[in-house]
Amino acid sequence: MQGLRSAFAIAKKDLQTELRTKESINAAASFALVILVLFSFAFDLGREELYAISGGLLWLVYSFAGALIVNRGFARELPNDCLEVLMSSPAPAWSIFLGKSVAAFFLLLIVELISLPVFGLFYNIRWLQNFGSLAMVILLATWGITVVGTSFSAVTVNVRLRELMLPVLLYPILIPLLIGAMGTTTALLGGESLGGDNIASLRLLIGFDAIYTALALYLIDFVLIV
Amino acid sequence: MREKAVYVLGLLAAFVMIFNLNTVFNKLPDEAMQGAVYRIIFIHVPAAIDADIFFTVSLLTAVLFLVTRKFIWDSVTVSCIEVGTMLVFLNLVTGSIWGRNQWGIWWAWDLRMTSQLMCFLLYLGYLLVRPAIAEPTQKATLSAIVAIFAYADIPLVLMAIRLPNVRTQHPGPVLETGNLAPAFRAPFGIGILALLLMGTALVLVRLHQETTRREIDSLRRELHAA
Numbered sequence: 001m002q003g004l005r006s007a008f009a010i011a012k013k014d015l016q017t018e019l020r021t022k023e024s025i026n027a028a029a030s031f032a033l034v035i036l037v038l039f040s041f042a043f044d045l046g047r048e049e050l051y052a053i054s055g056g057l058l059w060l061v062y063s064f065a066g067a068l069i070v071n072r073g074f075a076r077e078l079p080n081d082c083l084e085v086l087m088s089s090p091a092p093a094w095s096i097f098l099g100k101s102v103a104a105f106f107l108l109l110i111v112e113l114i115s116l117p118v119f120g121l122f123y124n125i126r127w128l129q130n131f132g133s134l135a136m137v138i139l140l141a142t143w144g145i146t147v148v149g150t151s152f153s154a155v156t157v158n159v160r161l162r163e164l165m166l167p168v169l170l171y172p173i174l175i176p177l178l179i180g181a182m183g184t185t186t187a188l189l190g191g192e193s194l195g196g197d198n199i200a201s202l203r204l205l206i207g208f209d210a211i212y213t214a215l216a217l218y219l220i221d222f223v224l225i226v
Numbered sequence: 227m228r229e230k231a232v233y234v235l236g237l238l239a240a241f242v243m244i245f246n247l248n249t250v251f252n253k254l255p256d257e258a259m260q261g262a263v264y265r266i267i268f269i270h271v272p273a274a275i276d277a278d279i280f281f282t283v284s285l286l287t288a289v290l291f292l293v294t295r296k297f298i299w300d301s302v303t304v305s306c307i308e309v310g311t312m313l314v315f316l317n318l319v320t321g322s323i324w325g326r327n328q329w330g331i332w333w334a335w336d337l338r339m340t341s342q343l344m345c346f347l348l349y350l351g352y353l354l355v356r357p358a359i360a361e362p363t364q365k366a367t368l369s370a371i372v373a374i375f376a377y378a379d380i381p382l383v384l385m386a387i388r389l390p391n392v393r394t395q396h397p398g399p400v401l402e403t404g405n406l407a408p409a410f411r412a413p414f415g416i417g418i419l420a421l422l423l424m425g426t427a428l429v430l431v432r433l434h435q436e437t438t439r440r441e442i443d444s445l446r447r448e449l450h451a452a
Contacts, residue, residue: 155368160358168354169372172347173379176386204385215378219371222292
C-alpha cells in the first residue's frame with residue numbers, strides 16, 4: 001500500500017513537472033505532427049488505400065512520440081543527482097518505476113489525443129465511428145509502449161549515447177505489440193467492430209502488457225540498484 | 227585445459243561438418259521438385275535450431291547472473307548470444323538464397339522469416355547496448371535484463387505473426403509432420419550436431435576472451451586507483 005502511495009506521488013510529481021515545463025510533451029506533439037505531414041508527402045494514396053494503411057501510420061507516429069517521452073522518464077532525474085536521492089528514499093524500486101510509467105502513460109496519451117484529430121483531419125479518416133473500441137486499443141498499446149519504454153529508459157539512463165540506444169532496444173521489443181495494435185486499428189478505422197479476428201489481436205495486446213508489466217516490476221530491482 | 231577443449235571441439239566440429247557435407251553433396255540424390263538447391267536445408271534449419279538452443283542457454287545464464295552475481299554467467303550469456311545471433315544470420319542468409327532460387331525473390335514477409343528477423347534484431351540490440359555501458363557490474367546486470375526482455379518477446383512475436391491476414395509462404399513444418407524422407411533424417415541430425423559443436427567451440431573461445439578482458443579491465447582499474 002505504501003509502495004502504491006509512493007508510486008502515485010512520483011507519477012504526480014513527474015506529471016506536474018512536465019506540465020509546468022512542457023519540455024518533452026511539446027517536443028513529442030510537434031514531432032508527431034511533423035511525421036503526419038511527412039507521411040502525406042511519402043504516400044500518394046486513394047481513399048481505400050489510405051484506410052488500409054491508417055492503423056500502421058497512426059502507430060508509427062505514436063511509437064515515435066512514445067520513444068521521445070519515455071526517454072525523459074529517468075533522464076529527468078539526472079541533474080542534481082535526483083536519481084540517487086530517489087533510489088535512497090524509502091520508496092521501493094518498483095514503485096518508482098510504476099510511478100514513472102504511469103506518468104509517461106498519461107503524457108503519451110495526451111500527445112495521442114492531440115494528434116488523433118489532426119490525423120483524421122489531414123487524411124480524411126473518420127476516427128469517431130468506433131471510438132470506444134479504438135480507445136481501448138489505444139489504452140492497451142500505450143501502456144505497453146510506456147511500460148517497456150520506461151524499463152529501457154531506466155536501463156539506458158547511465159549509458160553512453162542514451163538517446164540512440166533507447167530506440168535500438170525499444171522498437172524490436174515493441175514489434176508484436178505494434179503488429180497487434182496496427183492491425184486492430186486499421187480494422188476499427190475501416191468500420192469493422194471489435195470481434196472475430198480482432199479479438200486475437202486484442203488478446204495479444206493484453207498478453208504483452210501483462211508479461212512486460214510483471215517482468216519489469218520484478219526486474220527493476222536489479223536495474224535501479226546498480 | 228580449456229584451450230585443449232576448444233581444439234578438440236573445433237576439430238570434432240570440422241570433422242562432423244565435412245563428413246556431413248560429403249553425405250549431402252555426394253551421396254544424397256537431388257530432390258524431385260527443387261533439384262540441387264534443397265541441400266541448403268541441411269545448414270538452414272540446423273542453424274535456426276541451434277540458435278534457439280544458444281538463446282535458451284543465454285536466458286538461463288542471464289537469470290543465473292542476476293541471482294548469483296558471478297561474472298562467469300555474464301560471460302556465458304554474451305558468448306551464447308553472439309554465437310546465436312551469428313547462427314540466426316546464417317539461417318536468414320541461407321533462407322534468402324533458397325528463396326531467390328525457388329520463389330524468385332530474396333525476401334517475403336512470411337511469418338517464420340519475420341520472426342527470425344525480429345529475433346536477430348532483438349539480440350542485435352543486446353550486442354549494441356553492451357559496449358555502451360562502461361562500469362562492469364552495471365554492464366553485466368543491465369545486459370542480463372536486456373537478454374531476459376529479448377527472450378520474453380519471442381513467444382509474443384510468434385503469436386503476433388500468426389494473427390489473421392498474415393501471409394505465409396514458408397514451406398510447412400516438415401519435421402513436425404514427419405514427412406522428412408528417411409534418407410534425409412541422418413544428415414539433418416548430424417547437421418544440427420555439427421553446428422552445435424562449432425557453436426560450442428566458438429562460445430568457449432569467446433568465454434576465454436571475455437574472462438581475459440575482464441582481468442585486464444580490473445588490472446587497469448587497480449592501476450588507475452593506485
